[in-house]
Amino acid sequence: MRLTGLRMLIAAAALVLLAPLARAMTIDQIxxxxxxxxxxxxxxxxxxxxxxxxxxxxxxxxxxEKSGTANLAASLLDEGAGELDSSAFHERLENHAIEMSFRVxxxxxxxxxxxLNEHRDEAFGLLHLALxxxxxDKDAVERVRSQVISGLLRETTDPGAxxxxxxxxxxxxxxxxxxxSDGTLASVPNITVADMRDYVGRVFARSxxxxxxxxxxxxxxxxxxxxxxxxxxxxxxxxxxxxxxxPGGAGKTLVVGIDVxxxxxxxxxxxxxxxxxxxxxxxxxxxILGGGTFSSRLYREVREKRGLAYGxxxxxxxxxxxxxxxxxxxxxxxxxxxxxxxxxxxxxxMADQGPTAEELEAAKKFxxxxxxxxxxxxxxxxxxxxxxxxDNLGVDYMERRDALIDAVTLSDAKRVAKRxxxxxxxxxxAGEPKGVTPVRASE
Amino acid sequence: MAPHPDRSISAALIAASFxxxxxxxxxxxxxxxxxxxxxxxxxxxxxxxxxxxHRAPVVTHMIWYKVGAADEAPGKSGLAHxxxxxxxxxxxKNPGGKFSQVVASIGAHExxxxxxxxxxxxxxIPRDRLKEMMAFEADRMTGLVLTDQVVLPERDVIxxxxxxxxxxxxxxRLGEQIDAALYLNSPYGKPVIGxxxxxxxxxxxxxxxxxxxxxxxxxxxxxxxxxxxxxDVRADAEATYGKVPRRGVFGPRIRPTEPEPIAxxxxxxxxxxxxxxxxxRSYLVPSFxxxxxxxxxxxxVLAHILGTGSNSRLYxxxxxxxxxxxxxxxxxxxxxxEATKFSIYGVPAADVSLQTLEADIDAVIADVIANGVSxxxxxxxxxxxxxxxxxxxxxxxxxxxxYGVALTAGQKVADVQHWPDxxxxxxxxxxxxxxxxxxxxxxxxxGYLVKDKSVAHVEKRS
Numbered sequence: 001m002r003l004t005g006l007r008m009l010i011a012a013a014a015l016v017l018l019a020p021l022a023r024a025m026t027i028d029q030i031x032x033x034x035x036x037x038x039x040x041x042x043x044x045x046x047x048x049x050x051x052x053x054x055x056x057x058x059x060x061x062x063x064x065e066k067s068g069t070a071n072l073a074a075s076l077l078d079e080g081a082g083e084l085d086s087s088a089f090h091e092r093l094e095n096h097a098i099e100m101s102f103r104v105x106x107x108x109x110x111x112x113x114x115x116l117n118e119h120r121d122e123a124f125g126l127l128h129l130a131l132x133x134x135x136x137d138k139d140a141v142e143r144v145r146s147q148v149i150s151g152l153l154r155e156t157t158d159p160g161a162x163x164x165x166x167x168x169x170x171x172x173x174x175x176x177x178x179x180x181s182d183g184t185l186a187s188v189p190n191i192t193v194a195d196m197r198d199y200v201g202r203v204f205a206r207s208x209x210x211x212x213x214x215x216x217x218x219x220x221x222x223x224x225x226x227x228x229x230x231x232x233x234x235x236x237x238x239x240x241x242x243x244x245x246x247p248g249g250a251g252k253t254l255v256v257g258i259d260v261x262x263x264x265x266x267x268x269x270x271x272x273x274x275x276x277x278x279x280x281x282x283x284x285x286x287x288i289l290g291g292g293t294f295s296s297r298l299y300r301e302v303r304e305k306r307g308l309a310y311g312x313x314x315x316x317x318x319x320x321x322x323x324x325x326x327x328x329x330x331x332x333x334x335x336x337x338x339x340x341x342x343x344x345x346x347x348x349x350m351a352d353q354g355p356t357a358e359e360l361e362a363a364k365k366f367x368x369x370x371x372x373x374x375x376x377x378x379x380x381x382x383x384x385x386x387x388x389x390x391d392n393l394g395v396d397y398m399e400r401r402d403a404l405i406d407a408v409t410l411s412d413a414k415r416v417a418k419r420x421x422x423x424x425x426x427x428x429x430a431g432e433p434k435g436v437t438p439v440r441a442s443e
Numbered sequence: 444m445a446p447h448p449d450r451s452i453s454a455a456l457i458a459a460s461f462x463x464x465x466x467x468x469x470x471x472x473x474x475x476x477x478x479x480x481x482x483x484x485x486x487x488x489x490x491x492x493x494x495x496x497h498r499a500p501v502v503t504h505m506i507w508y509k510v511g512a513a514d515e516a517p518g519k520s521g522l523a524h525x526x527x528x529x530x531x532x533x534x535x536k537n538p539g540g541k542f543s544q545v546v547a548s549i550g551a552h553e554x555x556x557x558x559x560x561x562x563x564x565x566x567x568i569p570r571d572r573l574k575e576m577m578a579f580e581a582d583r584m585t586g587l588v589l590t591d592q593v594v595l596p597e598r599d600v601i602x603x604x605x606x607x608x609x610x611x612x613x614x615x616r617l618g619e620q621i622d623a624a625l626y627l628n629s630p631y632g633k634p635v636i637g638x639x640x641x642x643x644x645x646x647x648x649x650x651x652x653x654x655x656x657x658x659x660x661x662x663x664x665x666x667x668x669x670x671x672x673x674x675d676v677r678a679d680a681e682a683t684y685g686k687v688p689r690r691g692v693f694g695p696r697i698r699p700t701e702p703e704p705i706a707x708x709x710x711x712x713x714x715x716x717x718x719x720x721x722x723x724r725s726y727l728v729p730s731f732x733x734x735x736x737x738x739x740x741x742x743x744v745l746a747h748i749l750g751t752g753s754n755s756r757l758y759x760x761x762x763x764x765x766x767x768x769x770x771x772x773x774x775x776x777x778x779x780x781e782a783t784k785f786s787i788y789g790v791p792a793a794d795v796s797l798q799t800l801e802a803d804i805d806a807v808i809a810d811v812i813a814n815g816v817s818x819x820x821x822x823x824x825x826x827x828x829x830x831x832x833x834x835x836x837x838x839x840x841x842x843x844x845x846y847g848v849a850l851t852a853g854q855k856v857a858d859v860q861h862w863p864d865x866x867x868x869x870x871x872x873x874x875x876x877x878x879x880x881x882x883x884x885x886x887x888x889x890g891y892l893v894k895d896k897s898v899a900h901v902e903k904r905s
Contacts, residue, residue, distance in 0.1 A: 045498045046836040079753075086763070090753040094823050097830030116833055143762060143769075150719050150769040150790055157716035159611060259715065262606035293547040294531070294540065304540075307599025310607050330607050362548055369550020373567050376499040376669075377838045 025375065027385065027395050032223035034231040038211035039385045040222050043378050049120050049215030051113040052382035054390060056208035058105045059181035060242045066195050068148065068183015073196035074102040074109060075144045080135035098123040104181050107320045108390065109203055114379065117216055124225040131204050132232055136193045145188060152185050159430035162256045163264040166428040170254060171247035177322055205237035206230065212385035214378040245322040246270055249426035253439040256430040263336045263431030267343060269423055271316050271323035274391050281408045281416040283316060284363045288355045289346065290314035290327050293366065301342050302329060308339040325420060337435015344425065351421035354414030364405050481673040482856045485681060487689040488661025492846050492856060493676045494668040496839045502669035503839050504576045505565040507847040510657035513559040513630040513698055519649055521637015524557040525601055526650045530564065532593045534586030542579045559631050560780050561851035570670045577683035584658055584687050594647040602643065605636050613714040613892055617723060621890040624708050625725050628699045629781050659690040664850050668843035701727060701782050707884040713895035722797050724889040725786045728881045730779035732853045739777045740865045741877040742785060746775035747824040748816050748874065750787060760807050767795045767803050778852040785881060797891050808882050815875035829863045
């Protein structure tokens, strides 16, 4: 559940690659008997059903003193609910081979459920229990708390975690986005059952709920099952407001000293909001500079030509109240300075000159064509449906996406490259790097 | 895709997670995926497996060479994996990064991986590009061109990969030490990624010699999963791979095997970065390939009952009831050519010593050996394992990997297809016998990961 930079990067990359294949795929917008809305895709090639859903209100609902509350609550939902204690609840899941998972991001609580057709009634019934009457038994709370603390302890000497945490703290000081979803060694011991009940009570409501279902199931049955899981939740959520924020720290280079063979470098800056008209141009430019193929500029310069790192990449991350671009690499201590210099040079070159026409065309082709790879399993389709709904892109987004990509011109790309990469980087480094000069103040 | 675009998702660690995913996510009993799976061999000896899945116009194309780290000569550890990286450096016909550029231009994903027993390459592509990918793979089966200009920076890359996967991770370092101690004679004792001092010495000539020795159509399996018709796949394969001449003779893969273990071993890795101590133990056990009928399946069920999920014996006893651990579990790698390992791990609760934790782990194992498992536990484990076969139907990549892993470890397509039936047939007695016979401490190495207090660790800020 730890939101390291890299993990967020993967998430971000996955989010955007939605688009064209799905012409063959029909999305039904259904309304359940109790009035909940959901998107449904019928997929009959395997006898199973996948549910993917999200509530507005993730770890950004945590106060600084109690950071990690949402995460701890999420980790306890399957540890006893209703009449079932932890052991009984897990037994019911296992006896029916039901997969139920919960995850907390900064903006949302995410859940998935996967069941064989023959056990789907049981699955949605157990989900209802987990969401509406979690027990938070003392034993389970202390057990899960000790697991979270054990993970946090391990992170104290994990250079990846150290670099990432420092980056987010610096980019978003005094804002919930600067806190790690897992919380801290200071905050997690203080979280009470009342805190978790408060979180669940405020967030698990029909009003902030997004639902996607994929499987061998008709609309009527899906509606009944959705109501079984979510129908009885309170009508309105009651969220703490999260202020809009712009990431700070551009120009800073911060070093966390730790004796490890390989130095971790995180870098990034202010991104572009999902609804900004420049978003698609930014997505393409980012892909050209450091997106997920073996042809990106950073990959070629840092890995391919010089062997400075095993990997280097970056992605766009968009939240409800902020947006960033964020990237990372890992390199030998004595060559960290070289790697960072090349990353800075490439970022600046992209800001100053933008991509070439050929690069832009290649990126468009890739981004359009690769979309289909994200829609070849029920689990992936359900996740994409939820993301499209959360981003408010409309049920026809898949059909419109190619045109949105094609509409980006070279001058858009150049202008947006300047906007994205012009202000410079916030860099955090963990290790004992050579050739890196810390810069504490913003330029 | 991997967080970094890394063409070698490879190496020990990923291989391990592969196995974990694969042991528990295998395909389908005959009634589920089986009948549509076809398997045939071209005249040049290349075997093909085709798994149709028509839901999206996507195909996963994988080539698996029957060569891995366990086939390296002494002193050349890491060579199979190094070659895997170098396979992206271009051929005479398709120089430089042309293959990868085409892959990117069609919106495809590609990567590669190496294990002890196999080296694999794949592309996930729109269905109409399959033949083109086959042509590229067929070309690099024999046409690889390497110069020091590309080889030397790539060696630096794999050294960074070793840093990232192992050197920076105390738990991974402990895992390497346990393997090295567990396997007295088998090449499985070397890390797949290699020992650092040997990786540093690998050369272009090493890579080319290894390539010429092992890369041939009659030493490979192509797995195609997705929106395809087997007859078309066959025609495309004949037009591409079929043109590569058979080369050499690849007999049974004979490696040094393990003597019967006679001494319980233990080792301690002290590292200043260990903020959370832990314990890991591996037992030398048979793989599906080396086991008597039913034995490997019994070990799979045993691993599930002992160590998968919140109601497993280890988790329930150590974490829930006794509060001596924050986490505990077990896993078993069944797909291997040689004798393999059954592993147990535990992370102690605050103020609990590794010795206390170990004594409690031993007691859990002793109880299974003495009293067996309940019919409820047995049914639960089987239900879960067999359901995973159905879930695997939902993911062509999972299916393709499962076939590739199993077939390069010596299994047949029918072995894969009938896995659920064999799991269904496991009895409580077989599980108890497996525990009694194989979870004998003399067969094991126990590793302790502790904080090295002789080196002060200070997180410095600047």
